[in-house]
Amino acid sequence: MSNFQKIGVVGAGMMGSEIALMFALAGYPTLLTDASRDAAERAVERLHGVLDRGLPRGFWTEEAAATARRQLSVAGDLDAYADRDFVVEAVFEDEALKRKIFGKLDAILAPGAGLASNTSSISITTLSAAVAEPRRARFIGTHFFSPASRMKLVEVIPAADTDPAFVDAVMKIMVAIGKTPIHVKDVVGFAVNRLLHALVLESIRLVEEGVCSPADIDVACKLGLGHPIGPFELMDNTQNSLSLSVHEILYQAYGERFLPRPLLRQMVAAGYNGRKAGRGWHRYDGTGKKQ
Numbered sequence: 584m585s586n587f588q589k590i591g592v593v594g595a596g597m598m599g600s601e602i603a604l605m606f607a608l609a610g611y612p613t614l615l616t617d618a619s620r621d622a623a624e625r626a627v628e629r630l631h632g633v634l635d636r637g638l639p640r641g642f643w644t645e646e647a648a649a650t651a652r653r654q655l656s657v658a659g660d661l662d663a664y665a666d667r668d669f670v671v672e673a674v675f676e677d678e679a680l681k682r683k684i685f686g687k688l689d690a691i692l693a694p695g696a697g698l699a700s701n702t703s704s705i706s707i708t709t710l711s712a713a714v715a716e717p718r719r720a721r722f723i724g725t726h727f728f729s730p731a732s733r734m735k736l737v738e739v740i741p742a743a744d745t746d747p748a749f750v751d752a753v754m755k756i757m758v759a760i761g762k763t764p765i766h767v768k769d770v771v772g773f774a775v776n777r778l779l780h781a782l783v784l785e786s787i788r789l790v791e792e793g794v795c796s797p798a799d800i801d802v803a804c805k806l807g808l809g810h811p812i813g814p815f816e817l818m819d820n821t822q823n824s825l826s827l828s829v830h831e832i833l834y835q836a837y838g839e840r841f842l843p844r845p846l847l848r849q850m851v852a853a854g855y856n857g858r859k860a861g862r863g864w865h866r867y868d869g870t871g872k873k874q
């Protein structure tokens with residue numbers, strides 16, 4: 584176990600709520616907040632539903648689910664975080680908003696408490712500059728994957744001033760909540776998004792060149808490479824506009840090899856944004872089922 588006892592999570596959306604659930608399942612008292620108390624309460628209700636559904640699939644024991652129900656609580660604002668040892672931020676991907684929250688938390692938390700961001704694209708060193716110098720030794724990136732209750736990987740990303748002992752403590756608490764952390768340098772896209780989008784971009788090039796259809800590439804990745812989902816199915820599930828904006832960020836950082844593809848731009852401009860839109864690389868019926 585790490586030294587952390589009491590946990591806070593800020594942002595009760597898709598990622599934050601499930602990150603809070605992971606801490607609560609491992610027995611940590613966990614406070615969750617969102618832009619309003621109501622939103623955080625709704626998120627905790629949803630998590631109770633996740634706990635109910637998770638049991639038959641065997642993701643956690645009945646005992647852990649009972650513990651999680653007891654350990655999860657909601658805070659109306661960040662003032663309630665004064666006794667937290669470790670706080671994970673998972674609000675919208677907006678640098679100004681994240682900086683504002685970190686500045687506020689820095690003033691509220693005890694000197695020994697640590698902060699983490701779940702950002703997928705903002706530099707951890709840049710975010711760490713939102714807190715006063717002494718706290719920067721205890722500032723880190725913890726990049727979870729969606730859905731955070733199922734995906735085992737967490738990229739742990741130290742900022743320029745992060746203390747190695749704090750990195751170790753964060754690696755340990757990730758293991759304590761059932762995750763497998765890997766150590767990654769603070770570079771744009773970290774490690775996994777660079778790998779994933781190299782594959783995604785090459786997949787789109789294959790379609791542009793008429794080598795394979797999106798459906799055939801999905802089959803190839805699943806049956807030939809052992810991936811659980813094909814790149815076009817994945818883009819449709821997470822929205823094509825998100826992939827395009829990631830490519831733009833990676834292109835800014837690394838140049839030509841991440842140049843956004845014209846075909847993806849066309850799809851996004853046409854509104855063929857994926858499963859939610861009813862059409863992306865594949866077509867979906869009104870219930871979101873692939874046709």
Ligand SMILES: NC(=O)c1ccc[n+]([C@@H]2O[C@H](COP(=O)([O-])OP(=O)(O)OC[C@H]3O[C@@H](n4cnc5c(N)ncnc54)[C@H](O)[C@@H]3O)[C@@H](O)[C@H]2O)c1
Nearest residue numbers: 594595596597598599617618673674675676701702703729
């Ligand atoms: N969705 C993914 O697959 C994924 C994967 C890894 C990392 N991330 C990162 O995780 C973070 C959250 O992403 P998400 O997909 O959960 O987004 P989301 O939109 O589902 O959730 C963001 C939450 O932040 C809340 N919020 C906004 N302003 C707030 C404030 N002032 N105080 C407290 N809460 C506030 C929103 O109400 C919302 O509930 C982002 O930085 C994103 O880049 C997302």
